[in-house]
Amino acid sequence: MKPLRDAELGAFTFFASSLPHDVCGSNGLPLTPNSIKILGRFQILKTVTHPRLCQYVDITRGKHERLIVVAEHYSRNVGDFRQGQTVLQIAYEVLEALQFMNKHGLVHRALSPNNVLMDCKGNVKLAKFGLYHMTDHGADVDFPIGHPSYLAPEVIALGSFHPTDPSHDEAPKPSGPKTDVWSLGIILFELCAGRRILQNIEISEKLKFILTLGCMDDIVTVLAEEHGCLEVIKELPENVVELLRKCLTFLPSKRPTPAELLGDPVFDGISCHYTPFQKPVSLFSSSLRCAHLELPDDISELCKDDDDDYLSERGIDEVYHLWCLAGGDLEKELTNKEIIQSKPPVCTLPKFVLEDGEWFGQGRDRSFLLDDTTVTLSLCQLRNRLKDVAGEAYYPLLEDEQASLPQSNSSNELSSTVTLPLIIRERDTEYQLIRIILFDRLLKGYPYKKNLVWKEARLDIPPLVRGLAWAALLGIEGDIQAKYDSIDKDTPIPTDRQIEVDIPRCHQYDELLSSPQGHIKFRRVLKAWVVSHPDLVYWQGLDSLCAPFLYLNFNNEALAYACMSAFIPKYLYNFFLKDNSHVIQEYLTVFSQMIAFHDPELSNHLNEIGFIPDVNVFPLHKIFHLWDTLLLGSSSFPFCIGVAILQQLRDRLLANGFNECILLFSDLPEIDIERCVRESINLFCWTPKSATYRQYAQPMKAGGEGIFGKTATYSSSDYQDMPKTDLSREPLALCDLKAEVSPRISAEDLIDLCELSLAGPSKRHKSSKPKIVAVDIRNVEDFGRGHISGSINIPFNSVFGPDGELVQCPAAGVLQNYKGRVIVIISHAIKSAALFSAHLVKVNVSRVCILDGGISKLKPTGLLTVPSPQI
Structure with a gap:
């Protein structure tokens, strides 16, 4: 995105054509409003960046099919050009812009002096070049695209067209690049003549005159x-x-065409002064991003005065994002300039006719036609909000330990902002400026700065850079576009039908994803994934998984595909096998064990009513904050998110039966996502690594530091990341896994958890407490022959009889003194440990787990102690 520099932000508005309310499409669903179609087509225009084009920034949809477009803007147009400029220079720069547009499949069609703007240096900047494209060549609006005085003869000859017009059997072909050349000719002629032509004549006379020019040899x-x-x-x-x-x-x-005209000899004298435009290299490509980087001969030129406008060096999209955070309101700005005018309802009544031919009511409301006025958005409020931000904040030192802390005269205020809830931080203009600048610099240094991206993402991710930040967290690298382009997304395959059925149902509340362009991109990304993973199949729900990545990378299908392809193996490994029943069953069983581990009372109730919760139903805005943390976690982290969600619904779940719980999850109540994230991290940190072991999870290489930094106690990485040893947890048959209420943990996990206890009181910090209590349920004699130091002995036969019946219940009372710790049941026989742990869960004892392999796993370690004989 180009920097703001001397440009301004401008906004203009228009209405899309309204559709009848009682008409449905061929799929039986209501027709997509034209405003949503326009919104979808607009998105690609944000990627069309050239020095001769005004950058498109945003589009918003209002009431009654109103659309407001925000773009780069300049107050002067070509009619104000200065003496130092020549008509040839203006023509050449306009043709440069038109040629670049044509390469991207765009035609201006609305070229007029008002849309040929000029910056402070006198360079041409074409405005509103995307109006023809975003309106589907004018089909989605009730006004013609282009000023009649500047339209090419072939455009005038076609006449006006609207899809609902019964007089036209089919739509005319879209205008080609040559129509803009005619418009440019009229503009240049007016500049040379020093006056406007065809301005004071009736439209019908203008059109008639232009069409008669076809008989002339020398039109000029x-x-x-x-x-x-x-x-x-x-x-x-x-x-x-x-x-x-x-x-x-x-x-x-x-x-x-513009391209042919650029190479014409008429420009031989000036073409040498212009260098070809080179598009900046994207973050994920095989090209060097700094290949064309040049430093000035005098390095002091980089140093700027303290009164320099640092904000103007930021990208236009950043400035607009901050403008909105600082209280900017598009409709209010247009209303203040009387572009948007509210009318009493009685003034908007349609025209009606009585039997005698007398008619009443309003004529056509001209406010629904195009008002070409562009309103400049004032940045005064934003600049005032950022006046205390020091210049150093715009150029943070990445290697400094304090780099993540905001640098400003109000640093104390900003430092306190870090502790505020996420929803407030995301709306704080000053704080977001600091975070956006920091992430922008880190991402430009990716993958070299990958570790710092992870570090900062633990604090929060600015919404403006979330798409690229997620890609960095998922480890996306290389030329993703070439890989995506190499995938056949056009040849029909059997899955096409299922994709076509699923897409219209996916996130239809979202304007962007529900647009026709959104559906097209959905189909392409999903099909690319299916084709490139022949060992996997499309299951319903894959479209919902794709939605967040497509929304954040709407103009970069390759990145959306790459992110989805990296996400699935990590978090949903083998979920999309043709026969995935064993994978799903294992996943649900481990989830049930996690519920029993963290909330036994809720687990007992859900098992009693036979309800299996489905917590995978969230709107996009909820998913974003959840996935910001999820992507920092291992494949076991989703279990903790699921438990955290259930605990927010705990009271309602405990009070209801099966049918009520089904209804509860069919219309999920409001969930506090920030609380959910906070609690899921806490649950993750209290969950032993091996407790969430799944034999069908993705095998991975050994991982590095704790994913949540110092907040993690012992769940710092995925158990699948760890190299297997004799003390590792062994795979378990699905039937045996289902038979156990509590999760198993490995011997190596137990040793890690007991580290403080084994160190002895002299080596233990005064304030630290062991997070674990080992409960040895062997008989007294076996316990005396060797046990884990610090473990307590509750013999199995003191609780259960020979046939496994419950005799008495002393265990729960004994363990009350150890409330809050992880309780590990150790035994000779796993069945005895499973029965004992199930009993503890039944009486609502939390954090109960079983030592995998029993005491025999610990005997070779030499860690078992024998009590000294008493003298």
Whole structure:
């Protein structure tokens, strides 16, 4: 995104055509409003970046099909050009812009002096070049695209068209690049003549005159004679007149395209002063991003005065995002300029006719036609909000330990902002500026700065850079576009039908994803994944998994595909096998064990009513905050998120039966996502690594530091990341896994958890307490032959009889003194440990788990102690 510099932010508004309310499409669903179609088509325009084009920034949808477009804007247009400039320079720069647009499949069609803007240096900036594209060549609006005085003859000959017009059997072909060349010719002629032509004539006369030009050999001379400026035109340089004649060629077949005209000899004298535009290299590509980086000879030129406008060096999208956070309101700005005018309802009644022919009511509301006015958005409020931010904050030192702390005169205020709830931080203008700048610099250094991206993401991720930040957290690298392009997304496959059925149902509340462009991109990304993973199949729900990645990378399908392809193996490994029943069953069983481990009372109730909760139903805005943390976690972290969600619904679940719980999850109540994230991290930190072991999870290499930094106690990495040893947890048959209420943990996990206890009181910090209590349920004799230091002995036969019946219940009372710790049941026989742990869960003892392999796993370690004989 180009920097703001001397540009302003401008906004203009128009209405899309309304559709009948009682008409459905071929799929039986209501027709997509034209405003949503326009919103979807608009998105690609944000990626069309060129020095000669005004950058599109945003589009918002209001009431009654109103759309407001925000774009780069300048107050001067080509009518204000200065003496130092020549018509040839203006023509060349306009043609540069048109050629670049044509390469991207765009035609301006609305070219007029008002849309040929000029910056402070006199460089051309074409505005509103995307109006023709976003409105589907004018089909989705009730007004014509382009000013009649500047439309090419072939456009006028087609007449007006609207899809609902019964007089047209089919839509006319879209205008081509040559139509803009004619419009440019008229603009250049007016600049040369020093006056506007065809401005004071009725539209019908204008059109008739333009069409009669087809009989003329020299249109330039005819126009000059018609408007009394023949002498002025005769005094023009020959190459300028030649340019005008080529632009104003009546027949499109003989008129040159912008690309052809750029190479014409008429520009030989000035083309050498212009260098070809080189598009910046994207973050994920095989090209060097700094290959064309040049430093000035005098490095002091980089140093700026304290009063410099640092904000203007930020990207236009950043400035607009901050403008909105600082209280910017598009509708309010347009209302203040009287572009949006509210009318009493009685004034908007339609026209009706009585039997005698007398009619009442309003004529056509002209406010629904295009108002070409662009309103400049004032940045005063934003600049005032950021006035205390020091210049150093715009250029943070990444290696400094304090780099993540906001640098400003109000640093104390900003430091306190870090402790505020996430929803408040995301709306704080000053705080977001600091975070956006920091992430922008880190991402530009990716993958070299990958560890710092992870570090900062633990605090929060600015919404503006979330798409790229997620890609960095997922480890996306390389030329993703080339890989995506190499996948066949066009050849029909059997899955096409299922994808077509699922997409119209996916996130239809979201304007962007429900647009036709959104559906097209959904199909392409999903099909690319299916085709590139022949060993996996499409299951319903994959579209919902794709939705967050597509929403954040709407204009970068390759990145959406790459993120989804990296996410699935980590968190949903083998979920999309043709026969995935064993994977799903194992996953649900481990989830049930996690509920029993953290909340036995809730687990007992859910098992009693036979309800299996489904917590995978969230709108996008909820998913974002949840996944910001999820992507920092291992494949076991989703279990903790699920338990945290259930605990927010705990009271309602405990009070209801099966049918009520089904209804509860079919219309999920409001969930406090920030609380959910906070509690899920806490649950994760209290869950032994091996407790969530799944034999069908993705095998991975050994991982590094704790995913949540110092907040994690012992669940710092995925158990699947760890190298297997004799003390590791062994795979378990699904039937045996289902038979156990509590999870198993490995011997190596037990040793890690007992580290403080084994160190002895002299080596233990005074304030630290062991997080674990080992409960040895062997008989007294076996316990005396060797046991874990610090463990307590509750013999199995003191609680259960020979046939496994419950005799008495002393265990729960004994363990009350150890409330809050992880309780590990150790035995000779796993069945005895499973029965004992199930009993503890039944009486609502939390954090109960079983030592996998029993005491025999610990005997080779030499860690078992024998009590000294008493003398």
